[in-house]
Amino acid sequence: MADVRRVGAAARSPAAPSGLGLYFFVLLLLLYLPIALLLLFSVNDNTTLTFPLRGLTGRWYAGVLAEPGLLRAARNSRVVAAGSSLVATLLGTMAALLVARFTFRAKLALVSLAVLPLIVPFVVLGASLLLLFSAAGIDRSLGTVGAAHTVISIPYVLLIVASRLAEFDPSLEEAAMDLGADYLTTLRRVVVPIIAPAVASAALVAFTVSFDEFALALFLAGRDPTFPVYLLGQLRFANRLPILISLAMVMTVGTLLLALAAERLRRAR
């Protein structure tokens, strides 16, 4: 009988963890290096991203507040990401339930359809949606961008939630129904609580996918640009760059703090 502690100790053999840990932290460092550079330039008194640095200034951050268009674009991105991730999570979870719990003839077709957006390049999807909206007389707007983002997020939600559903025993649901619950109640009381974490991560993935997405947004945005679209447009003007970087930094730091707080809360529960 193996000593549990021995298993644990062997699993944490001395050579491997420091190697793996080192690898992880080097990677993390590389990931954050550009962000650190951006942070540096957001306080640099120069409009181009060149060395040598020219001295500290807070005017780019101050400038962010004076740019209503910029802040609106950031807000638009949040709105679109929130909306599209909500709808995608809903639709994707429905599809996941169908895939994991029902058998029907068109199942393969449905799954393929739901997963196909992963295979279509965004430039193709964006252009074809533009064609569709133009032909139908629908004006481009945040709504059209949101519709597109929902489409590309559904596959992620489907895959994440369906794999979670596949893991736990359907007999739990059968038991509930045997005990007299109808399907809706079973879903609500049995299934949803179990898949809730998976649904939450799926929603988070969908939000992330939408937030910085710009290929589709470029095709489908109307009067209100999302932040990446706005950014691309502003890049025509060289002297706007530092203000854009400052806002991006604010958004990154803000998201990081939010995420860390959420993680704290989650662990506290």
Add this chain to the structure above:
Amino acid sequence: MKRSRAARLWPMVLLSAAAALAACTPAPAEPGEVTGSLTVLDWAGYDASDFWIDFQQTYPNVTVSFEFGASDADIYTKMAAGDQADVFHPYTGWLQLYVDEGLVEEIDTSRLTNWDKVPDEMKAIGQFDGKQYFVPWDWGFTSVLYRTDVVEGEIDSWSALFDPAYAGKISMWDDGPGAVTVSSYIHGWDETQITDEQLEQIQQEWIEQRDLNLFYWAGEPELIEAMANGDVAVAYAWQGAYAVLLGQGVRVAYADPVEGRNSWVGVYGIRKGTENYDLALAFLALKLAEATGNNVVNLFYYGHANQDVMNAITDETLKQAFSIDDPSILERTNFTPNLTAEQRDAWTAMWAEVKAAP
């Protein structure tokens, strides 16, 4: 019973009709009192009130909303697909397409204040079959920009973009028609009459030029950075990049090639069928006004169609960038001609093949 009720209604009907008629007659309103809304399809950044400040101050009760296009092709596609913007902002090279497809209204220039301040060459750019369809607004040069501390001597020809002496330090704009323009200048060909054989040759030359070219720039910041840190020494560039680099103290010069500089002009057009023709016209007229023009020049280093604004420039950097002190510069400048749809397709396909070539 019915008749008496109807009889009582008649005076009411007459009164309402009279009131309605009275409301219909256009009473000339003060600009400050005019209400309404206008939609402008423009490039990102131009929604900043700096660029329509005169209109904003003259018509404070009109709501102006902006839609954005990411490129000329994008703007054209949106307009052709039925976008409902009242006013839009294309650039030279694309204008013929709008006229051919019946997408623009004729502009009543008699109602354009400041129209007399626009040079004739620029007015001509927006004219087709003797009718004015577009109002010029922003403009600039294209020429060869180069680092004087890296390049020996002066550059005086567009062929510098093909010169092996600058191998690995050249940057060309990522644009097919732009490439055809450069080649036609170098070879002395008529830009508007490029034959298939000439296009083949142009394609081959640009494929070979890739060995000398570091990257194709899509936006000025890319180019400015690369020139500032020395990666690029010779480039196809607009004068905005020149002005910015001069302002940063980088040693650059903006060539005056023997073939002549190129110039592009941005124009505003009014969508055919718009219900806001009068407001749109007022918008365009005030786009030509001084305060707006000054902002265009000083904030973004683009030229403005209002000649008074250009003549009033005092900043030395800008004077150099626009060659203000050289009055004959416009005569030696080649304005971008308008392309037909076939030319646009052929030239962009050519450029795509240049980029795809092994």
Add this chain to the structure above:
Amino acid sequence: MDRRRAFWVLVVPPALWLAAFFLLPLVLMAVVSFRADLRGGLLTFPDLGLRQYAALASTPSFLRLLVLSSLVALAVAAVATASAYPVAYFLAFRAGRRAGVYLLLLMVPFWTSYLLRVMAWKLILGSSGVINSLLIASGVLDEPVSLFLYNRSAVGITLTYVWIPFAALPILAALQRIEPALMEAAFDLGATPLRRFLRVVLPLSLPGVLASFFMVFIPTVGEYVTPLLVGGSRGSLYGNIIQDFFTKAANWPLGSALSMVMLAMTLAWVALAARLVNLRQWLT
């Protein structure tokens, strides 16, 4: 509500949404690819034909670029997946209670604009950038070298770098599902850590690895932003050509034809992969 009604309630919304916003536009695009131009409006169907496809077939450089882009995507997916595996392993088995925080830290860069991150990345790779400065300072180089930027390798490196965190996710999910009892059993039976990894962990995590691979491969085939930013004159990929025809040339029929071809090819790759996966399951 019984299961039958529930079925219809569940199937209709996603199916409708996907049909409207996914199938329909693609069908429309397929139709547009058979047209010569868009004169006359979008919903008219003047003489349809294969001229765009003929034009594509007679331009060998486009097709060659499609194959090249697939190969680049293949390489990026392979390296990204392989590089992501240790990350996922670390988070699953070594990070302990801090795994959640580490995972978050890994994801946060994705909430910074991709465009800006790549612009900053260029500063690191450029001739006056961090890498070159380090190499010169340490005496390895005398002069800055331009091989880290503005070529196809730079595109590959940048893409791989950007994808690794995302690629770690499916692998992590798969690793977390492995029963610890299996690992213990392997240990009990005398397996070395390496053997345990090769015989137990790796095979069980293979679905995650495959998912990762395809999650990276498929979007990368159509990638065009990174080549624009770091590819230089020779780094253009097939996605750039499509992008150009839509946004620079307003030539939608040709752009649509190019897109359809790419779509068909990607579907072929996926079908091939599905075959391979079945084969693997049959072998093991």
